[in-house]
Amino acid sequence: MRNKLISTRITLIFMTVMAVVFLSVVFLLIRSSYGTVEKTIGIQGTATAKHIAERLNGDTYGRFIEKPEENESYFEVKDQLIETLDSTGVLYIYTLRADEKSVQIMMDGYPKDSKDGATIGQETTGTTYDDVKPVLEGKTTSTKIINDPQYGRYLSAFAPIKDSNGEIVGILGVDIAADSVVSIQSELLKSSIPIFGITFLLLIIVVCITLYFYVKRTLAPLSTVSQALGDFADGRWSVANQRIATIRTNKKDEISSLVRSFSTSIEQLSAILSRISSQASHLQVSSNKLFNTVEETQEANRTINQSMDEVASGSSRSVQNNEEAVRAMEEMSLGVQKIADSATTMAETSSGVTEFVQNCHKESLQVVNQIQDVKTLVLQTGDKVEDLTAKYQQIQDITNVMTGIAEQTNLLALNAAIEAARAGEYGKGFAVVADEVRHLAEQSKHSAEEIRVLIESFAEVTNGVRTDMTSTSTKVTNGAQAVQQIGEMLKEIYQSVSSVNDEVQETSATTEEMSAGSEEILASLEQVTDYANKSRNKTIEVAASTEQQIKAMESLAK
Known part of the structure; x- marks a missing residue:
């Protein structure tokens, strides 16, 4: 849905821009047509003024200027002006003398008795020094169309009057009617605007359809x-x-x-x-194994404790009933043998627990190393996300360059369209090409802007991923620290279990000594009391150690 919205929006924006461009071009066409007609009349007027100035007797006019009064030279030139006014059909013909202070009419093409005729040296009201300054430099010039309430619309054109030596002795001015400018302009617009409008509309439709499907396919x-x-x-x-x-x-x-x-x-x-x-599943399995082993060790220690209590009770009875030692010796020998067997079993179990705890400690170290590897991968992925963010910035810079190029191209196309309009009929084909270039430039600019917005949206998504990667890295670090703490606890458990194992080995050796002592008791009754006391003391110590081991196992199980 988003792609459809973007492609539709781009197409609508392009159509709006094209409509604005069309209206602007029509406006410029109207202005340029008016300027073209005005320029054409100006060229015609300057050509007429130049032709008339060349036909005048420059030497005669020069003599008149030297002594500006109604003399023979004055009437000779004035007759030529009257004849030219009647034959050419211009509105008004006259000669001027100009300087920076004033512009004066020296004579005109009206008869002497005409009330509209000008007197010698009469200052003009519609012509300024700037209007005729180029003529003093030997050039021809014309004014813009003037809308006079009395004489209507007209245009003034000027040409230099030269003597036989090529010196400028005066200025010839002619006023040409320009009432036909509006009708010419209307006819020109009626013939050009419909063709231009239809061509422009067809071009917009084709370009919009192509643009819509291209953008839709690109952003899919x-x-x-x-x-x-x-x-x-x-x-x-x-x-x-x-x-x-x-x-x-x-x-x-x-x-x-x-x-x-x-x-x-x-x-x-x-x-x-x-x-x-x-890794988390593997750690859970190792923890379950450790818990089961601790429970087995705890149960074995309870059995040892009960055995030690029984041994202590038997030793006490031996001290109290020394007379029954001989009869009970065989039973005690059997009991001591059972104790030796139990001690041996406990020693083997304790050794197994010690080895298992040591293996768990090694596995915890491996888990820590693996989590460190995971952390490294997370950081590497974060670096790649950073690289992706830098690529977004590069793409955004490229779109900015494209926008700048499109603006420059649009400006160049506008200048080309203006120059083509000035060229008139010869520049129409070039004007169409210039408009096409400007349209494509506007299209490129808006497309680049849409891409820039999309890139900024993806940059925000990438920043979110980068934040999540940072959070994941922190969690992995905390997990590594937790596993490392478990490894340190397992190390302490290993040391405790090793100590208990040593005590169990000592207990096993003691029971072996008790077994040998029971045989010696049979040979020497006098030593029974002494051995019984030793046995009782050792049994009490073993019971106390076993009780401590049980508490340690219960604490570890919790």
Whole structure:
């Protein structure tokens, strides 16, 4: 839906811009047509003024200027002006003398008795020194069309009057009627605007359809990427990978590069999270094994404690009933043998517990190393996300350059259209080309702007991923510290179990000595009391040690 909105918006914006351009071009066409007609009349007027000035007797007019009064030279030149006014059909013909202070009419083409005729040296009201200054330099010139309430619309043209030596002796002015400018302009617009409008409309329709389908096809992968982001955020990594895999990334543009980078990031994140889950499961299994072993050791210690209580009770009875020692010796010998067997079993169990705790400690160290590897991968993925952010900035710089180029191209196309309009009929083809270039420049500018907005949106998504990667790195670090603490606790347990194992070995040796002592008691009754006391003391110590071991196992089990 987003791609459709973007492509539709781009097309509508382009159509709006084209409509504005069309209106601007029509306005410029109206202005340029008016200027063209005005310029054409000006050229015609200056040509007429130049032709009349060349036909005048410059030497005669020069003699008149030397002595400006109604003399023979004055009437000779005036007759030529009257004849020219009647034959050419101009509104008014006259000669001027100009300086920076004033511009004066020296004579005109009206008869002497005409009330509209000018007197010698009469200052003009509509012509300034700037209007005739180029004529004093030997050039021809004309004014803009003047709308006079009395004489109507007219245009003044000027040409230099030269003598036989080529010296400028005066200025010839003619006023040409310009009432036909509006009608000529209307006819010109009626013939050109419909053709231009239809051509422009067809061009807009073709370009808009092409632009719509191109933008829609180009931005199609963005919708799939957005859905994949939603799947990944919801924990459906495999679904996100499948969506990304359906996108064709064989093009060499910024969107395809973005999709490839995003796909790589998704795959790496999925692998990292899978390894973390596997390591957590392995740690749970090791903890369960340790708990079971602690329970077995605790049960064995209870058995040892009960045995030690029985031994202590038997030793007390031996001290109190020395007379019955001989009869009970055989039973005590059997009991001591059982104690020796139990002590041997306990020693073997304790050795197994010691070895198991040592293995658990080694595995915890391996888990710490593996979590450190996971942390390294997370940091590497974060670096790649940073690289992706830098690529976004590069793409944004490229779009800014494209926008600048489009603006410059638009300006050049506008200048070309103005020059083509000045050229009139010869510049129409070039004007169409200039408009096409300007249209394409506007299209490129708006497309670059849309791409810049999309890149900024993807930059925000990338920043979110980078934040999540930072959080994941912190959690992995905390997990590594927790596992390391478990390893240190296992090390302490190993030391405690090793100490208990040593005591169990001592207990086993003691029971062996008791067994040998029971045989010697049979040979020497006098030593029975002494051995009984020793046995009782040793049994009490063993019972106390066993009680401590039971408490330690219960604490570890908790």
